[in-house]
Amino acid sequence: MHSFGYRLNALLTFAVTILALMCAMGSLSDNLNTPSPSAEIQIMNINWFQKQPQGNDEVSLTMNISADLQSLFTWNTKQVFIFVAAEYETPKNSLNQVSLWDAIIPAKEHAKFWIHTSNKYRFVDQGNNLRGKKFNLTLHWHVMPKTGKMFADKLVMTGYSLPEEYR
């Protein structure tokens, strides 16, 4: 503490170290949060179901997605990224996951919502296995923090299936 510059350096270094500790504590406080999200997805309509020239099946569907994800938000949450994936099994792959729709929820007020939409991303198979296929729709969410650890989890909804014939 011998000169102005010496004291300023010591103060700034100590202040930044304490700031890092506060951010770590903020991230640890996220573990105290016990979320209880809920969601429901209904398939309103299969718009079309065809085989592409390359030989792969493709489906277009319209979904009604409603969810209440407000309990995921804490004081240390920047945004929540969610996406809906269709999961099914084929002889070639034991698990196929195709992302159909995603969104970013910037604040707690927007976390309770419903949306009527067609799939944002194309539902294309590796092959032509989709006729009559039973599949799950899984809602995944990633809780992105302002500082620290990101939490990710999902909700699996079963019981969906595709038509037996192309339309």
Next chain:
Amino acid sequence: MDWQGQKVAEQTMQIMLLVFAVIAFITGYVLGSFQMMILIYAGGVTLTTLITVPNWPFFNCHPLSWLDPSEAEKHPKPQVAVSSKKKATKK
């Protein structure tokens, strides 16, 4: 600053930063606002800088008494002894 003042300034700096950090974290957690925590802490850092970094007079309560230049002339620095070396070589 004098020696006592330096010690006081360092201690004040550390304690003030820790106190502001604790107040900032608790306020931010209770209000559920990360921004509030950062604002309170930034305010605390600025206040601490203003109090402990510049060379304020209240840090100089026990000033060191430096010798006057006129006093120093009366007590000259001792010279290196040359005579003892000559005696040894003569033998």
